[in-house]
Amino acid sequence: MTSRPAQPFAAPKTGPVSGRAATALPAPAAALQFSASLAAAVERCWLRAAAPAEWNLTREQFQAALETGAARRFPGAAPDPGKIDAKKIEAYLETLHAADLALALACSLGNAAAWDFFMAEFRPELYRAARAIVGYAAGQDAAARDLADSLYADLYGLRESEGRRKSLFDYFHGRSKLGTWLRAVLAQRHVDEIRRARRIEPLEDEAGEVRNEIGVPRAPSPGHDPPPDLERVNYLVILQAALAAALDSLDPRDRLRLAYYYMDDRTLAEIGRLLGEHEATASRKLERVRRDVRARVEASLRDARNWSDAQVRACLDCASGEWPFDLSVHLQSAPGAAGDRKPAAAGSGAAARKI
Amino acid sequence: MASRDKDREQDKPAADLLRRSLASPAGAPGLDVDPCPDPEILAAYSEHSLDADETARYELHFSQCARCREMLAAMVHAGELAGAAGEKRARSSSTAWIWDWRWLAPAAVALVLAAALVARRPSPPHSAGESSRPLVAMNQSAAPPADMTVKPESAPAATAPVLIAPNSSGALERIAPNFDSTKSESAPRAKLAPPSRDERKEFATNVPLTGRNYEQLDALKKSAVAPKADSSEPRGYGVGQGAGNGVGIPSSAETVTVESAIRPVAPAPPPPAAAPVPPEIPADTGVGAAASAPSAAPERARNQQTVVVTANRGLAMSEAVTVESADDRNPRTVVRSPDPDVLWRISSGRFVERSSDAGATWRVQWTNANAHVIAGAAPSIETCWLVGRNGIILLTSDGKRWRTIAPPTDADFIDVAATDASSATVTTTDDRKFTTTDGGKRWIPAP
Numbered sequence: 001m002t003s004r005p006a007q008p009f010a011a012p013k014t015g016p017v018s019g020r021a022a023t024a025l026p027a028p029a030a031a032l033q034f035s036a037s038l039a040a041a042v043e044r045c046w047l048r049a050a051a052p053a054e055w056n057l058t059r060e061q062f063q064a065a066l067e068t069g070a071a072r073r074f075p076g077a078a079p080d081p082g083k084i085d086a087k088k089i090e091a092y093l094e095t096l097h098a099a100d101l102a103l104a105l106a107c108s109l110g111n112a113a114a115w116d117f118f119m120a121e122f123r124p125e126l127y128r129a130a131r132a133i134v135g136y137a138a139g140q141d142a143a144a145r146d147l148a149d150s151l152y153a154d155l156y157g158l159r160e161s162e163g164r165r166k167s168l169f170d171y172f173h174g175r176s177k178l179g180t181w182l183r184a185v186l187a188q189r190h191v192d193e194i195r196r197a198r199r200i201e202p203l204e205d206e207a208g209e210v211r212n213e214i215g216v217p218r219a220p221s222p223g224h225d226p227p228p229d230l231e232r233v234n235y236l237v238i239l240q241a242a243l244a245a246a247l248d249s250l251d252p253r254d255r256l257r258l259a260y261y262y263m264d265d266r267t268l269a270e271i272g273r274l275l276g277e278h279e280a281t282a283s284r285k286l287e288r289v290r291r292d293v294r295a296r297v298e299a300s301l302r303d304a305r306n307w308s309d310a311q312v313r314a315c316l317d318c319a320s321g322e323w324p325f326d327l328s329v330h331l332q333s334a335p336g337a338a339g340d341r342k343p344a345a346a347g348s349g350a351a352a353r354k355i
Numbered sequence: 356m357a358s359r360d361k362d363r364e365q366d367k368p369a370a371d372l373l374r375r376s377l378a379s380p381a382g383a384p385g386l387d388v389d390p391c392p393d394p395e396i397l398a399a400y401s402e403h404s405l406d407a408d409e410t411a412r413y414e415l416h417f418s419q420c421a422r423c424r425e426m427l428a429a430m431v432h433a434g435e436l437a438g439a440a441g442e443k444r445a446r447s448s449s450t451a452w453i454w455d456w457r458w459l460a461p462a463a464v465a466l467v468l469a470a471a472l473v474a475r476r477p478s479p480p481h482s483a484g485e486s487s488r489p490l491v492a493m494n495q496s497a498a499p500p501a502d503m504t505v506k507p508e509s510a511p512a513a514t515a516p517v518l519i520a521p522n523s524s525g526a527l528e529r530i531a532p533n534f535d536s537t538k539s540e541s542a543p544r545a546k547l548a549p550p551s552r553d554e555r556k557e558f559a560t561n562v563p564l565t566g567r568n569y570e571q572l573d574a575l576k577k578s579a580v581a582p583k584a585d586s587s588e589p590r591g592y593g594v595g596q597g598a599g600n601g602v603g604i605p606s607s608a609e610t611v612t613v614e615s616a617i618r619p620v621a622p623a624p625p626p627p628a629a630a631p632v633p634p635e636i637p638a639d640t641g642v643g644a645a646a647s648a649p650s651a652a653p654e655r656a657r658n659q660q661t662v663v664v665t666a667n668r669g670l671a672m673s674e675a676v677t678v679e680s681a682d683d684r685n686p687r688t689v690v691r692s693p694d695p696d697v698l699w700r701i702s703s704g705r706f707v708e709r710s711s712d713a714g715a716t717w718r719v720q721w722t723n724a725n726a727h728v729i730a731g732a733a734p735s736i737e738t739c740w741l742v743g744r745n746g747i748i749l750l751t752s753d754g755k756r757w758r759t760i761a762p763p764t765d766a767d768f769i770d771v772a773a774t775d776a777s778s779a780t781v782t783t784t785d786d787r788k789f790t791t792t793d794g795g796k797r798w799i800p801a802p
Binding site for chain 1: 363373374393394395396397398399401402403405406407410411414415417418419421422424425426428429430431432433442526594749753756757758759761
């Protein structure tokens with residue numbers, strides 16, 4: 001797995017495989033047949049690709065790859081392309097990184113010139129990315145090399161299935177830059193490796209922990225009668241339902257923001273980078289989301305359950321003396337410290353759970 | 356950070372409640388979490404190139420999927436490190452060119468051509484005395500060596516040999532076929548450095564240019580300005596010409612050109628003569644050069660050569676492209692980025708070159724097979740817009756790879772102004788303007 005073929009082009013190769021046959025592999029759905037009205041858009045894509053003649057790429061192969069990609073993008077449309085607006089497909093075609101797609105396709109078809117070009121262009125970048133992903137600790141160079149090398153082998157398609165080479169390139173449809181895609185593949189492999197290793201270690205049962213917390217009587221909050229345990233549990237169940245509803249009504253990005261913060265323990269700086277925002281923006285938006293969630297929870301308790309303000313307060317108080325949405329005060333005082341934690345450390349606490 | 360961690364500890368019960376809520380599937384009951392998206396989707400997401408509904412859909416998934424979030428974090432980390440490393444590497448390679456003497460050959464060709472242009476120029480009727488001074492002054496920075504020889508001569512007499520230094524007489528009898536050395540820098544008497552040994556025979560008519568010595572072509576046009584005024588007469592071949600003319604009046608204009616061209620080059624010791632040329636290029640853009648150069652010069656250059664550009668695509672693939680002769684080519688344009696070290700220039704329709712060391716070295720970049728680029732704008736060191744004929748709009752946002760943007764019209768574009776990789780305004784030859792704010796997905800006619 002870790003050995004890159006020294007002579008990638010020495011491997012047996014029986015002429016150019018038809019584009020459709022090669023690229024149809026990753027897509028379980030049948031390739032979308034483009035209607036004639038899309039011919040102009042396909043032509044533009046083909047021109048954008050500007051594949052050099054040495055790559056021996058035909059327009060038909062290219063179109064087949066486009067159709068496979070479109071079938072993946074619009075999964076419902078495969079049997080009946082009429083169901084999808086041709087305009088949508090056209091817009092999709094316009095966004096493709098056609099040149100990168102042509103390169104991936106030519107490599108997948110085993111063209112030597114394309115491989116040379118790919119190696120020259122992307123190899124240093126690939127090693128750098130692998131080193132960045134693996135090498136949080138020093139002395140991880142060998143691991144980084146292994147990670148990148150394993151990718152080469154799969155890109156070239158050492159695995160054969162049903163007598164045909166399967167290249168990882170077949171999974172690239174031009175939706176991103178090739179370099180970014182390679183980084184994503186590296187990241188996926190690395191993360192899966194780590195998660196596999198982590199699975200062997202016992203995980204703490206967070207859910208159980210929470211249930212214990214709920215069962216434990218807590219100190220009464222001043223000004224309110226301490227609710228009996230049963231009532232407290234009841235409150236928490238109601239609260240959780242309201243909270244879930246509030247989270248579901250959030251903008252997905254805001255929900256992701258909360259997940260980064262509460263589940264992955266990311267710093268504000270990291271969250272900013274992940275969402276493409278400045279750290280200060282990330283901080284401000286996080287605070288806004290928490291206010292928002294709290295407002296929605298309170299509103300839903302008040303409206304749906306017809307609770308009085310006092311009841312709402314009691315419910316919130318019994319969830320916790322330190323309700324998370326009031327953390328903004330503390331947060332503002334310490335944004336400068338953010339960013340110095342290694343991302344590898346994150347996610348080890350609460351988050352290693354996938355639903 | 357410490358206080359923040361403490362916060363997370365303190366509100367553990369509530370935060371756990373929140374975590375449980377976050378981890379539960381969102382949306383209507385029965386709507387399960389999607390399977391994790393392909394790496395390609397993650398890649399497109401991190402490039403912000405998914406459309407709005409896809410972004411929302413996958414962000415919802417990410418918010419419930421720790422695996423995807425970890426992958427995104429790893430990608431961001433890798434992207435940042437890789438980007439930083441790439442920049443550092445690019446910066447470390449400056450000044451290497453000075454040790455690479457190969458540039459001398461093209462430099463010499465350039466000077467020869469310059470002189471050729473001068474010599475063939477028809478004499479304007481005005482007197483050389485006064486008109487020469489401003490021109491010379493203007494080009495002082497562009498061609499210092501030429502200047503040094505010209506200056507003393509320009510004022511006294513129009514009859515003086517234009518570019519011939521006092522010690523040049525020995526070089527006069529040298530003619531093109533005798534070139535034997537590219538190491539002319541070692542000879543104080545400066546035999547002319549040939550463009551390359553193989554191409555000697557084509558020397559008079561076909562001057563091969565690589566992407567690299569385009570800059571000398573520019574320099575040549577510029578240095579041609581200085582002598583222009585002085586060589587205002589046919590006898591501008593100079594007193595030294597006596598020998599050459601005595602040998603026999605050349606019947607072909609080509610030959611005259613070359614012979615007369617040799618002399619001006621010879622006197623200047625090559626290293627000082629040619630060394631300033633490459634660094635000077637960025638100082639005056641191609642446009643500026645074309646504007647200040649006498650209009651006669653490019654016209655003359657046109658029928659003198661076919662230009663062959665060789666660019667290296669990757670390791671094994673090199674491709675020779677014959678571009679139209681110079682009359683069809685646009686004045687070569689240097690596109691500046693905010694960083695003075697980072698420049699692009701349009702070397703032919705299909706290729707551009709990028710320099711990250713203020714023009715000392717250039718890397719050829721492939722743009723588009725059909726491109727005929729005319730103008731460009733670089734709002735940052737990694738972002739550059741190029742426009743050209745037949746609706747060509749190209750954009751790079753990583754400083755390396757170019758993508759073709761769907762144009763608002765198929766007309767020829769002659770200008771572009773850009774503020775970043777998403778906002779730009781292009782101008783057609785008939786002065787229509789189109790603006791985009793989303794990287795070229797939509798174009799709006801601008802007033």
